[in-house]
Amino acid sequence: MVTCPGSIIIHFFLFSAPLLSVLWSCSSVSALKPRAFILPIEKDPTTLQYSTSIDMGTPPLTLDLVIDIRERFLWFECGNDYNSSTYYPVRCGTKKCKKAKGTACITCTNHPLKTGCTNNTCGVDPFNPFGEFFVSGDVGEDILSSLHSTSGARAPSTLHVPRFVSTCVYPDKFGVEGFLQGLAKGKKGVLGLARTAISLPTQLAAKYNLEPKFALCLPSTSKYNKLGDLFVGGGPYYLPPHDASKFLSYTPILTNPQSTGPIFDADPSSEYFIDVKSIKLDGKIVNVNTSLLSIDRQGNGGCKLSTVVPYTKFHTSIYQPLVNDFVKQAALRKIKRVTSVAPFGACFDSRTIGKTVTGPNVPTIDLVLKGGVQWRIYGANSMVKVSKNVLCLGFVDGGLEPGSPIATSIVIGGYQMEDNLLEFDLVSSKLGFSSSLLLHMASCSHFRLV
Template sequence: MAASHLLLHLFLSLLTIKHLLAAQTTLFHGGFLLDVTKDPQTLQYTTHLLIGTPQLHTKLVVHLSGQSLWLNCAQSSSSRQLVSHGSLPCSMAKSGAQILVAPTICDIHEENPITGSANFGDLAEDIVTIVGDLGSAETVERFLFSCSGENLLKGLATGAKGMLGLGRSKIAFQSQAINNFDIPRKFTMCLSSSSDGFILSGASISKSLSYTPLISPNGQDGYYVNVKSIKINGRRLALHDGGQPVKGLEISTVVPYTTMKTPIYETFTKAYATAARSMNLTSVAPVAPFGVCFSSQQTVPEIELALQSELVKWRIQGRNSMVQVSDSVMCLGFVDGGLDMSSSVVLGGYQMEDHILEFNLGTGMMGFSRSLLMEGNSCSNLKRTLVSNPTESL
């Protein structure tokens, strides 16, 4: 009898071990998932990390092109260590920047792109606990980040303590995650208008993506792609930036709506209004920050961005082009960025919502899906599928 109980216990233990191993492998070969929520007041996308000892539930604004993870270090942590100047982590963080005066503690440049403010913060290292939605145990690793002053938090979503940079620098969060967890050099992002967005590190989740190269116009940091042309209802626009053709399109999570330099915006909105009138849409007084608004109707002109070639197209339709500002008024979700923009066109968060975006740092390519809404799907549904069936490709 005792032997039978022992065999049963051993059998159940083997099943448990098998289940745990399966749970680990379903973490996309070491990848992990972060929840992303849209803040309704600021329209920023936020996530959370557990940082330090004791663990601090830290709310961070997602900055796709951010070159580092920075946060306000007002709360103490027994596991936090400041990084000394001249150390290997400091050299990695500085990335060859000229140092005129060598401080004792490594200080690095921090930036808040919402307000445009910047300063230097002390580089530190602390424990980050990754808790995903894929059923695995907690994963703990040490990450580098900079400690910001309280003033740098201005303009961030309520409760946010810093920014999660996903850029291509050596100390951006994604770069550190790749090194810490030995995962593929890629991440997938799906933004939602609610709390159902996510960032998935180290994995691809769809085979139905179009791909275009990531570029670095004039050596700029961040994520940029070529844009060959912009069409409205199939009609190609002649767009120029200071007499030159528009070359790079910047992808941004901190710009709420797609933003264009004034000459480009004027040409674009004039053509859109013409196409809208031909579809019998009625123009109404604009509602800030938008410049073109209509009486609410069902069908609106289609916007098409031809990226690497005329065959690689990003279509912006309905939900991603129009913003419902009242029961009777909808506005074109594109804004005038003035003449001082560093980029000609910045693709904003609203236009990316409910699209799969894959950033492959290994191949230097960006993959993107058509709108999930056009297929009766959404980031919310996709996230639930991932949680319940992590190995399933969509």
């Protein structure tokens, strides 16, 4: 590791083969403009949550954060270990507070003034997606670091991002205990990637004039230091042994005109919806109520993506015919059905299922999207191992009635996105998707040495 002026530190990575050692002068490195940023993604085997790590403040505090593409900003719990000399609170009524869509002007109560606990501070409402509750948080600016940037050099470097806007929740500040409830052990907050002015991709794109897009490659496992990738600023997306950009097909990202939360207001949804036209099983259209696939005037229906929902949820009227058709096709292949294991509705004897490069040899499922492209789901993303000899169809019945003011018919969960490259273009409003990288002898679970 070589330390240079200008807050840039050179790291040598191991992707798939050893990189040649390249020496750079500090002056040349400091002048390099980042082309993109790369953060590692880890999967927790117990909670099935995906997370990454960043450093915040001076001195830097390491934060392990759960990734949520629905959340509007980065929020974290800031306790006594967060005492940053480079922290600036965002004051009430300022342009920055309006940009953050501040909902309140808050003061520091029950604690002495400190970093993340100040008076006359812009307040927002961080949302815990697992506990499903809010609490007020202070909006502030600080140095964000440990983001690996690419700048034309073969070795990515770590760049310090000044005055990055995030939200800090002081423990028990408002008498609320356990705000991290439901997050994987050791996680200190949530990294939000929604379509907002202060999400990580938007801020980095604006500060460094990058392409306003990000890409996810969620790992199916993080054993033995195998990690996935969060790319911010565009490709290429090097996933050994390929630049996976060439595998992408594209479909529009839709804007739901109604707010879908977690804060319900008069603004359109900041979540990522796509236009599913039909669903196919082994090439044959599944007979479902197609009206559920569209977003109606009240914002109900349609299909969105989620990194905090572990398995794809279907409205009952879609789920039942899909499962019924899958069971019939499985029987034709002489795949033996066994007793179901919650939360799944159809399970099978794995000893009667063959193996392929894309996982268990089962009927394929296609989401037929606007533009005529198809997101194909192979066995590795449709079948979940629940015991030694049992595999279950990895989809969940989402019910008939909404669990919130807005009911989405299909919520694509993390398991179905694993080992798929997904690119979110925030200006062109396009989703690029690769389908399974296993087809190309690639994966989102690869070794990394930092």
